[in-house]
Each structure stands twice: as C-alpha cells, then as structure tokens.
Amino acid sequence: MPERARGADVLPAVRPARWHRLGGRLAGDLVLPADPAYDAARRLQQMEFDRIAPLAVAYCASTEDVRTCVGFAREHGIPLRIRSGGHSHNGWSTGEALVVDLSRMNAVSVGRDTVALGPGTQSVDALAALRAYGRQIITGTFPTVAAGGFLTGGGLGWQTRRFGVGSDRVAAARVVLADGRVVRCSADEEPDLYWALRGGGGGTFGIVVGFEVRPVDAPVLVRYDTVWDLDRGAELVAAWQQWCVEGPDELGSSLVVLPSFRPGDTPTIRIWGVHLGSRGDVERGLASLAHRAGTRPRTSTVGDPEPYPDAMHRSLCGDATVAECHRTGTGPEAKGHRHPMTLRTYRLTDRAMTGDEAAAAVAAWDPGLDQERYLLFIALGGQANRVPRTETAYVHRNARFLAGYQYAIRAPQPGPDRIAEARAWNDRAAAALAPTACGSYVNFPSTRPEPHWRTAFFGENHPRLLDVKRRYDPENVFRHPQSVGA
Ligand SMILES: Cc1cc2nc3c(=O)[nH]c(=O)nc-3n(C[C@H](O)[C@H](O)[C@H](O)COP(=O)(O)OP(=O)(O)OC[C@H]3O[C@@H](n4cnc5c(N)ncnc54)[C@H](O)[C@@H]3O)c2cc1C
Known part of the structure; x- marks a missing residue:
C-alpha cells in the first residue's frame, strides 16, 4: 500500500x-x-x-x-x-x-552507437519509432511501461537472457538533481550516479530527463504460445524451470497459472514468449518440454520468424494499433486496460524448483479457490548473470526467475475481510517462494513490504547506494516509501 x-x-x-x-x-x-x-x-x-x-x-x-x-x-x-x-x-x-x-518527454532518436530516449518513452512507442532504423532496445513484456522507471530499477524481459537487463545497456543519462543542476552521467562523468541509476530504483537520486541506450541487434523473433491443463501443474512448473535454466540465451519465456474465467472451465497454465532462433528450434524445444513434464499442451502455436518490432508489438498489444495499445484515457484511440486492486508477493529465485517445491508453489496458488489470482514466472539468467554483482546497482546476478503471486480484487470498495483474505493468501505464497528466493526486484515490490527490503532489493550494493544518495540528494528531496535513504 x-x-x-x-x-x-x-x-x-x-x-x-x-x-x-x-x-x-x-x-x-x-x-x-x-x-x-x-x-x-x-x-x-x-x-x-x-x-x-x-x-x-x-x-x-x-x-x-x-x-x-x-x-x-x-x-x-x-x-x-x-x-x-x-x-x-x-x-x-x-x-x-x-x-x-515526464510522459510527454518521450522523443526517440537514433545516433551512431546509441539510441536517445526521453524518460516517458513507452515500450510500444519505442518499438514503433525504431522500426524504420532496424535497431531495437530491450523492453519488458507490457506495452506502456516507460523508460523512466523501467531502466532505473533494472529492466527485465524476454531479452534479458540474451542481452542482459535493460539498465546494463544504458550508456549515459541526463539528470536534474535536487539542487537544480543538470548533469550528464556515464562511465566517465559522475560515475557513481551512473552506477546508482542502473538498478538503484527510480524516484531516488534525481529526475532522469534523457537516456542514451546501446541498442540490441536482433533482426527477427519467433513467437510461441502454449496452454496446458493444470492436472500435472507441479510437474510442468518444475520441468519448465529446468528447461529454461538449461535452455539457450535466445529463449525468452514466461509461465502463468491462470484461474478459470468462465463457469465450467478449469484452471490452465500458459507458457509463452519469443525466441531469437528458428521455428524449428522452438518446436524441438517445446517437444522436449512436454517430454520432461510428462504431458502435452492443450494448444500450441509457433509462428514464423518475424521482424523484431512486429513480433514484440504482437506479443505486447495483440491486434491493437500503436494508438489503441496505450492506456485507456491517455489518447482518443487508447484502449489498453488498467489493473484492478492487486495484492502481490514477488521474489527473485536462483534455481529451478524441485518437484516438491513446485508442488508447494501450486498448492499455495490454491487450485480449489474461486478467486482471480495468478502465479507467474519469467525466466532470467544468461547474459544478465555474467556481469559482476557490484558492476551496477542491479545486484541480482544469480537470479534465474522473477516469481510472483497476484490476488486481484475487482470490487471497488472491498471490506476488511476481503483484504485480510488476500493478505493471508499472499503470506502463504511468500512461504512457498522462500526456499528458492535470493532477493527482490525493486520494480516488482511486494504489497506487504518485506522486513529486510533494503537488502532484498540491493544486497551488498545498499551501502554504496546510500553514499550516492547522501552526496546527490542530501535533503532527501526525491523519496518514496521504499527509496534508498527512506
Ligand atoms: C502491468 C505491468 C507490467 C510490468 N512488466 C514489467 C516487465 O515486463 N519487466 C520489468 O522489468 N518490469 C515490469 N513492470 C514493472 C515496471 O518496470 C516498474 O513498475 C517501473 O518502475 C515502471 O516505470 P514507469 O515509468 O512506467 O512507472 P512510474 O510509476 O512512473 O515510475 C516508477 C518508479 O520510477 C520512478 N521514476 C519514474 N520516472 C523517473 C525518472 N524519469 N527519473 C527518476 N525516477 C523515475 C518513480 O518515481 C517510481 O518510483 C511492470 C509493471 C506493470 C504495472
């Protein structure tokens, strides 16, 4: 809250x-x-x-x-x-x-080695603006997340395994400081601020008014989407995690346990993502996943290789145009949905779950409950984990998965019992993730703050972050409930 x-x-x-x-x-x-x-x-x-x-x-x-x-x-x-x-x-x-x-400061321009981005640039707009140049930047898996928060907190998505976290590719940033100065930070200028802005969390050190980002070289992507029954859910979760850990960096993948949305339906597991290889790579990969899990998907779609911006746009926006994909209320054509009140528990985990741990994770989701709730994982690792932990403020170089539970409440004014129920569900979820947890991602904070959130977010980088905070914002002008120095 x-x-x-x-x-x-x-x-x-x-x-x-x-x-x-x-x-x-x-x-x-x-x-x-x-x-x-x-x-x-x-x-x-x-x-x-x-x-x-x-x-x-x-x-x-x-x-x-x-x-x-x-x-x-x-x-x-x-x-x-x-x-x-x-x-x-x-x-x-x-x-x-x-x-x-800063939503209006959203210009995108392409230089020789970097792409300049305003902090308000949303993923869907970056994809569209860069299409003509044949260059792209790392985004997450939601269309309207903007660079300002995404890059200062880390920046995870389906390209993390191949290209690292988004902030690893920030070459420089222009920042308005608390005393009104405007500085450019990079490896050579204001290096401590540059270090802190790559994973130390937004809203803390200054206001970023421009990023320079090294683009990624990824001409084509293959999209895939599969839906599985929940009856071998624990086996599938464990098999998928092992499949990701052993898989190539080119594999981007998410897994979500979904409730049934219509009477008579049963809960399902969706596994989907993009791959930087060929259609054959994906088909062989999915066959091996099914073999490991001892089950077959209910439905499975594997696309042909598509230009990167097209594949990502379709994954993030479906059939909606760029204008339609924006959040409802932000433009005349915008139709993008907003999220209801949601209580969340999120952790980063550092290995594939064993069968027993996966069974406990699915049990905490509670298959018998009649409630909108989700258990989500996104595969990390690869290039993100080949960077030393103290190289940037983003410390989680051993994380293999972002793992989380979400309990949605659509009632406009939920009573205390409802909130208490959601909190109890989240607490059981936190216990199920604890055996594999290795930290927390500042861009996916849990609703109930963790008692040791500073260490969970920043690990051994927290003392240096505090030092940078004291130097650049000694009066704590830029703050929120879980900012460094709060
Ligand atoms: C539906 C949804 C899907 C998501 N998917 C992903 C995903 O796939 N991958 C991922 O890594 N994350 C994801 N996130 C998390 C997201 O990266 C963070 O919430 C991020 O901080 C959002 O940035 P924003 O600018 O859109 O949000 P804001 O709410 O505007 O900002 C978030 C934080 O950053 C600070 N901030 C914003 N702009 C600046 C700036 N210019 N300078 C300094 N500080 C600033 C704010 O003060 C705040 O503390 C998702 C979030 C949601 C709600």
Whole structure:
C-alpha cells in the first residue's frame, strides 16, 4: 500500500496564486485539483491509487520545466513525486505531492552507437519509432511501461537472457538533481550516479530527463504460445524451470497459472514468449518440454520468424494499433486496460524448483479457490548473470526467475475481510517462494513490504547506494516509501 507522503498532515499551504504562477512558467501543463483534467491526470496503471490526491500534476515538456518544478517544491517545502509511465506497483510515483510527470518527454532518436530516449518513452512507442532504423532496445513484456522507471530499477524481459537487463545497456543519462543542476552521467562523468541509476530504483537520486541506450541487434523473433491443463501443474512448473535454466540465451519465456474465467472451465497454465532462433528450434524445444513434464499442451502455436518490432508489438498489444495499445484515457484511440486492486508477493529465485517445491508453489496458488489470482514466472539468467554483482546497482546476478503471486480484487470498495483474505493468501505464497528466493526486484515490490527490503532489493550494493544518495540528494528531496535513504 502506498504511504501518505511524509509530513503530509502538516503540508505547508501554497497559495493558489503561486500555483498559477508555476503553471505560467511551464512550457507544459500544470493540472490542479479544480481542473476538469485532474481525475485523469492523477491516474496510474493501477486503479487502487485513483484515491490519492496529488497537490498538482505538472506535465513537463522540457528539462527546464523539470528544474522549475524541483525549485518550486523545494521553495515551498512540499513533497515531490516523479512519474514517467505510472506503472509503479506500490504507487511510488504519486502521493499528496507535486507529481512531476515526464510522459510527454518521450522523443526517440537514433545516433551512431546509441539510441536517445526521453524518460516517458513507452515500450510500444519505442518499438514503433525504431522500426524504420532496424535497431531495437530491450523492453519488458507490457506495452506502456516507460523508460523512466523501467531502466532505473533494472529492466527485465524476454531479452534479458540474451542481452542482459535493460539498465546494463544504458550508456549515459541526463539528470536534474535536487539542487537544480543538470548533469550528464556515464562511465566517465559522475560515475557513481551512473552506477546508482542502473538498478538503484527510480524516484531516488534525481529526475532522469534523457537516456542514451546501446541498442540490441536482433533482426527477427519467433513467437510461441502454449496452454496446458493444470492436472500435472507441479510437474510442468518444475520441468519448465529446468528447461529454461538449461535452455539457450535466445529463449525468452514466461509461465502463468491462470484461474478459470468462465463457469465450467478449469484452471490452465500458459507458457509463452519469443525466441531469437528458428521455428524449428522452438518446436524441438517445446517437444522436449512436454517430454520432461510428462504431458502435452492443450494448444500450441509457433509462428514464423518475424521482424523484431512486429513480433514484440504482437506479443505486447495483440491486434491493437500503436494508438489503441496505450492506456485507456491517455489518447482518443487508447484502449489498453488498467489493473484492478492487486495484492502481490514477488521474489527473485536462483534455481529451478524441485518437484516438491513446485508442488508447494501450486498448492499455495490454491487450485480449489474461486478467486482471480495468478502465479507467474519469467525466466532470467544468461547474459544478465555474467556481469559482476557490484558492476551496477542491479545486484541480482544469480537470479534465474522473477516469481510472483497476484490476488486481484475487482470490487471497488472491498471490506476488511476481503483484504485480510488476500493478505493471508499472499503470506502463504511468500512461504512457498522462500526456499528458492535470493532477493527482490525493486520494480516488482511486494504489497506487504518485506522486513529486510533494503537488502532484498540491493544486497551488498545498499551501502554504496546510500553514499550516492547522501552526496546527490542530501535533503532527501526525491523519496518514496521504499527509496534508498527512506
Ligand atoms: C502491468 C505491468 C507490467 C510490468 N512488466 C514489467 C516487465 O515486463 N519487466 C520489468 O522489468 N518490469 C515490469 N513492470 C514493472 C515496471 O518496470 C516498474 O513498475 C517501473 O518502475 C515502471 O516505470 P514507469 O515509468 O512506467 O512507472 P512510474 O510509476 O512512473 O515510475 C516508477 C518508479 O520510477 C520512478 N521514476 C519514474 N520516472 C523517473 C525518472 N524519469 N527519473 C527518476 N525516477 C523515475 C518513480 O518515481 C517510481 O518510483 C511492470 C509493471 C506493470 C504495472
């Protein structure tokens, strides 16, 4: 759950005239609570944060706008939150604060060795913008996640095994600091800040106003999608994990245990992803998975090799156009869904589960429960694990899977019993993941904060992160409930 901004009860009142003066100084737009656009402006991807009322939302159009907002927040002693794509699972990009929104700073341009990205660039737009250049960048598996949070927290997806985590490919970033300075950081300039911004988590060290990213060389991808019965679920989960651990770096794969969505249906397991090889590689791979699991998929589709942006677009957006794939309410054609209130437990795990561990994981999902809930895994490892743990702030170089449980509550105002039930389910889930857990990914925080979340997110890199934080933001201007120094 998001916390109220620190000191929110005693926020200094800012006179309306001051807010209007701020609006007048911005090239972008300032949205205040009385404005008709306010309800849309305060929304994140997760509906549960609609109840949070920012003091104002500043849609910044330039680095100068961002500097102006930082100066305003400091001058008036009000909290500030940073937002790019609005996908923070725990609502860290909003609060009773001035929300500095970077969604309009989303330009993409191609240089000789790098691609320049605004922090508000969403995955779906990066794919489209880079199509003509035959170059691509690493994205996650959801279309509207933006570079601002994705890259500062790490950046995991189906290309992780072949090309590393997204932040491993950040060559430089431009950052607005708490004191209003704008710095470029790279291996040679502000190297400690550069180190911290690659995995130390967003909303903490400064506001990134531009990234330079080394593109990946991946001309084609093969998409595959399979659906299996749950009756040999534990065997399948264990076999899939071993298959991924032993598989080539070219394999990108996710597994989700799905509830039945219609009366009479039974729960299923979906295994899907993309492969950087041939159709034959995928077909042989899936046959070997079925053999290991001792079962066969209910349905299985393997595509022909497609240009990278097409394959990723189809995987992320289905048949929707680029405009349609955006989050509902953000554009005239946008149809992308938002997420209901969801209680989550996520861990990184460092090996394939044994059969018993997989059975416990499926049992914690609770096949008999009549409730919308998910058990998800995404395969990691490969290139991401060939980088030393302290090379960047992203420490999880032994992680093999991102593993998590999600319990969705669609009732608009769930009662305390419902929340308690969801929490208990999540606690059982956490226990099932504990034997293989090796840490937690700051971009997938659990709803209930872990007691040792600093170590779980950052391991032995936490002391250095604290040091960078003290040097670049000694007054803790950039903060949220689980930021470094919080
Ligand atoms: C449906 C869904 C699917 C996801 N899929 C994936 C996935 O496949 N792979 C993966 O790795 N992650 C995934 N994530 C997690 C995602 O990477 C993180 O939530 C990420 O932080 C979102 O970035 P954002 O800019 O969209 O969100 P925001 O909510 O805008 O920001 C997230 C955090 O980053 C900070 N931040 C944002 N912009 C900046 C900036 N410019 N400078 C400094 N700090 C900034 C915010 O203050 C906040 O703390 C998913 C999340 C959701 C909700």
